[in-house]
Amino acid sequence: MTRVYPFFGIFLQRTLAALAFGFGAVAVVLADGEAQEFIPDTPAIHIQSLIKEAAHPRLRWGKFPDYQAQMEQLYLQNGLIPLWLNDGKPTRQARILVASLEDADNRGLNAADYDAELLNQWLGEFEGTVANPREIAFFDVALSLATMRYVSNLYMGRINPNNVDYGLSVEPKRVDLPNLVQKAAQSENPDSIINALEPKFPIYERLKAALPRYQRLAKEIDSVRFSFPARFRPGDRHKDVPRLRHLLHALGDLAEIDPATVDSPIYEPELAKAVKQFQQRHGLATDGIIGKNSLAQLNFPLADRLRQIQLGLERLRWLPERIPGDYLVVNIPSFQLFGFRNGAAFGQSDLQMNVIVGESVNGRHTPVFHSDMTYIIFRPYWNLPYRITVKEMLPQILRNPGYLAKHNLEIVANFSPSAPVYEPNFRNVEMLSTGALKLRQKPGPKNALGLVKFAFPNHNNIYLHSTPSKGLFKKARRDFSHGCIRVEDPVGLAQFILADQGEWTRERIESLMNGTRPRTVTLKQAVPVYIFYSTVLADESGSVSFYNDIYGHDLVLSDLLAKGFPYPS
Incomplete structure (x- = not known):
C-alpha cells in the first residue's frame, strides 16, 4: 500500500525529492512503527526522469544526449529545485529568457529550434492555475535546455566547423554552460548575459542588422523572375524594366524612382547605374549590361539571400572572440x-x-x-607537388624535351636550397613519376x-x-x-x-x-x-554583398543545420 501525505511541509518534500532523485522511492517509518513506501510527486522526480532519458517528449528536437551531463550538473548544483518557477509561477527571468528565444530569428537562428512558441504558451497556462509537479518539471527542463542550446549556439555556433572539413577550432570557446544558465536564472538582467556572448565583430553586427530587412523582403518579394534577352544594354526596351526598378529600389541600389519613368520600359542611364551597384554587390563585372550572370543574380530568391546571411553569422561564431x-x-x-x-x-x-x-x-x-x-x-623556388608533377608536367616533358629549359624547371633530389640538380635525361624523368626525384621551378619573373x-x-x-x-x-x-x-x-x-x-x-x-x-x-x-x-559580407555603410557558393559549402552547412539537434560535436 502506498500513502501520500500532503501535509508534509515544503522542506520535507524537497528533502525526500532530493533523495528520490538518487534512490527512487523512500521508506517512511510511521509512529505505529509500520514502514510505508513514499513516492513523492514533486518536480524533481520528473526532472530526474527527463534527464535520465536525455529526451523531452514535448520539444521539436527533444533528444539531448549532447547536453545530458550539463543538464544533470545544472540541476544537482541547484539542489533539484526548479530554476524558472517559484511556487509554480514563472519567474521574471523565465519571461525575459522566453522573450529572448522568441527573438532568435533576429540573431540569425530559428526560434522554433528552441521551442519559443511552446514555452510562451506554457507561460500563459501557468497564469491563474496551480501547476502540477509534472508540468513544472517539463517547463523547467525545457527552458533550461533551450537556454543552454541558445547561449552555446550564439557563442560558438551550432555546427562544429571540423564536421564540415574546416580547419578551425571552437574548443577554446567552450563555456561552463551549467553555471552560465544558473547565472541567467538568478540575474536581474539575463539579456545582458545573452548579449555578451554574441561575436563583437562589426561585420557580425552589420549582417545581424540586415536580417529584419531581408526577412521582410523575402516575404514581400517572394519570387521575382525576369526574362531579359541576352546582354540587355542601357537604352534597350523590355516589359520587365518597371519591375526591375522596384526590385533595385527595395534592395537599396536605386535611391528613388522618378515618377516620370516609373512605368517606362526603357533601360535608362539612372537605372543602369543602379544595376552596376547591384553587380558590384554580387561580385559581378560592373558594366551595367544584364547578361547571363547578372540575370541569375537578379532571379535569385530573396529567401535564399536571407539564408546566406544566417549562414554567414553561423560561420563568424566559429572565429575566436x-x-x-x-x-x-x-x-x-x-x-x-x-x-x-x-x-x-x-x-x-x-x-x-x-x-x-x-x-x-x-x-x-x-x-x-x-x-x-x-x-x-x-x-x-616553386617546389612542385607530386600530383602536379605527374598529372600536368610529365606529359608536357615527355612530348617536348625542351619543356624543362623553356619553363626554368629543374630535376632535383629534394627541395632543400642546396639540393643536387640532375640532368633531364629519360631515366631521371622516369624517376619523377615515382617521386624518387623532384621537380622545381627556378626563381625569377616567370616563376x-x-x-x-x-x-x-x-x-x-x-x-x-x-x-x-x-x-x-x-x-x-x-x-x-x-x-x-x-x-x-x-x-x-x-x-x-x-x-x-x-x-x-x-x-x-x-x-x-x-x-x-x-x-x-x-x-x-x-x-x-x-x-x-x-558568401555574404557587409561594409561600413551596412550595404550587404553576396557571392556565389563556388565550392558548395553553403549547401553542406544548410543541410546539416536542417537536421536539427543534437548536432555532431
Missing part, C-alpha cells in the same frame, strides 16, 4: 584578402586586396583553416609563385604568393589556382607584414623581389592567417 596583434583574413567566395592591425575586429580592415583562389573543379579547392605566418621568401611567397606552415601546403599572371585579377570571378592564394599587391602585403621589423620600405621590398637569389625573412611575431568562407 578576439585575435590579438596583426592578422589576415582571406575570404574565398569574395576573392578578397583583409589585413587587420593591433587586434582590430573583423570588419575594420587596414588592408584590402583582390586574390585568386583554388578552382571550383578538379579537386583544387582552397581549404578553410587557420595557421600562423612565420616567414616570407623573396624570389622563391609560378611570382617574386614573393608568404608562408604559414600547414599540412595542406597552402600559402600566399605573387604571380606573373596579373591579368586574371581583372576578372570578377577569380578561382583559377591549384589551391594556393595569389595576391594582387604583394609589395603592399609585405609592407603590412613587415611593418614592425624595421625599415621595410617599398623600395627595399622591390629590390629583394628583383634581386639575384632567394632571401628568407623570418617574422619576429607570427601573423595569424584565417582562410575563411562566407
Whole structure:
C-alpha cells in the first residue's frame, strides 16, 4: 500500500525529492512503527526522469544526449529545485529568457529550434492555475535546455566547423554552460548575459542588422523572375524594366524612382547605374549590361539571400572572440584578402586586396583553416607537388624535351636550397613519376609563385604568393589556382607584414623581389592567417554583398543545420 501525505511541509518534500532523485522511492517509518513506501510527486522526480532519458517528449528536437551531463550538473548544483518557477509561477527571468528565444530569428537562428512558441504558451497556462509537479518539471527542463542550446549556439555556433572539413577550432570557446544558465536564472538582467556572448565583430553586427530587412523582403518579394534577352544594354526596351526598378529600389541600389519613368520600359542611364551597384554587390563585372550572370543574380530568391546571411553569422561564431596583434583574413567566395592591425575586429580592415583562389573543379579547392605566418621568401623556388608533377608536367616533358629549359624547371633530389640538380635525361624523368626525384621551378619573373611567397606552415601546403599572371585579377570571378592564394599587391602585403621589423620600405621590398637569389625573412611575431568562407559580407555603410557558393559549402552547412539537434560535436 502506498500513502501520500500532503501535509508534509515544503522542506520535507524537497528533502525526500532530493533523495528520490538518487534512490527512487523512500521508506517512511510511521509512529505505529509500520514502514510505508513514499513516492513523492514533486518536480524533481520528473526532472530526474527527463534527464535520465536525455529526451523531452514535448520539444521539436527533444533528444539531448549532447547536453545530458550539463543538464544533470545544472540541476544537482541547484539542489533539484526548479530554476524558472517559484511556487509554480514563472519567474521574471523565465519571461525575459522566453522573450529572448522568441527573438532568435533576429540573431540569425530559428526560434522554433528552441521551442519559443511552446514555452510562451506554457507561460500563459501557468497564469491563474496551480501547476502540477509534472508540468513544472517539463517547463523547467525545457527552458533550461533551450537556454543552454541558445547561449552555446550564439557563442560558438551550432555546427562544429571540423564536421564540415574546416580547419578551425571552437574548443577554446567552450563555456561552463551549467553555471552560465544558473547565472541567467538568478540575474536581474539575463539579456545582458545573452548579449555578451554574441561575436563583437562589426561585420557580425552589420549582417545581424540586415536580417529584419531581408526577412521582410523575402516575404514581400517572394519570387521575382525576369526574362531579359541576352546582354540587355542601357537604352534597350523590355516589359520587365518597371519591375526591375522596384526590385533595385527595395534592395537599396536605386535611391528613388522618378515618377516620370516609373512605368517606362526603357533601360535608362539612372537605372543602369543602379544595376552596376547591384553587380558590384554580387561580385559581378560592373558594366551595367544584364547578361547571363547578372540575370541569375537578379532571379535569385530573396529567401535564399536571407539564408546566406544566417549562414554567414553561423560561420563568424566559429572565429575566436578576439585575435590579438596583426592578422589576415582571406575570404574565398569574395576573392578578397583583409589585413587587420593591433587586434582590430573583423570588419575594420587596414588592408584590402583582390586574390585568386583554388578552382571550383578538379579537386583544387582552397581549404578553410587557420595557421600562423612565420616567414616570407623573396624570389622563391616553386617546389612542385607530386600530383602536379605527374598529372600536368610529365606529359608536357615527355612530348617536348625542351619543356624543362623553356619553363626554368629543374630535376632535383629534394627541395632543400642546396639540393643536387640532375640532368633531364629519360631515366631521371622516369624517376619523377615515382617521386624518387623532384621537380622545381627556378626563381625569377616567370616563376609560378611570382617574386614573393608568404608562408604559414600547414599540412595542406597552402600559402600566399605573387604571380606573373596579373591579368586574371581583372576578372570578377577569380578561382583559377591549384589551391594556393595569389595576391594582387604583394609589395603592399609585405609592407603590412613587415611593418614592425624595421625599415621595410617599398623600395627595399622591390629590390629583394628583383634581386639575384632567394632571401628568407623570418617574422619576429607570427601573423595569424584565417582562410575563411562566407558568401555574404557587409561594409561600413551596412550595404550587404553576396557571392556565389563556388565550392558548395553553403549547401553542406544548410543541410546539416536542417537536421536539427543534437548536432555532431
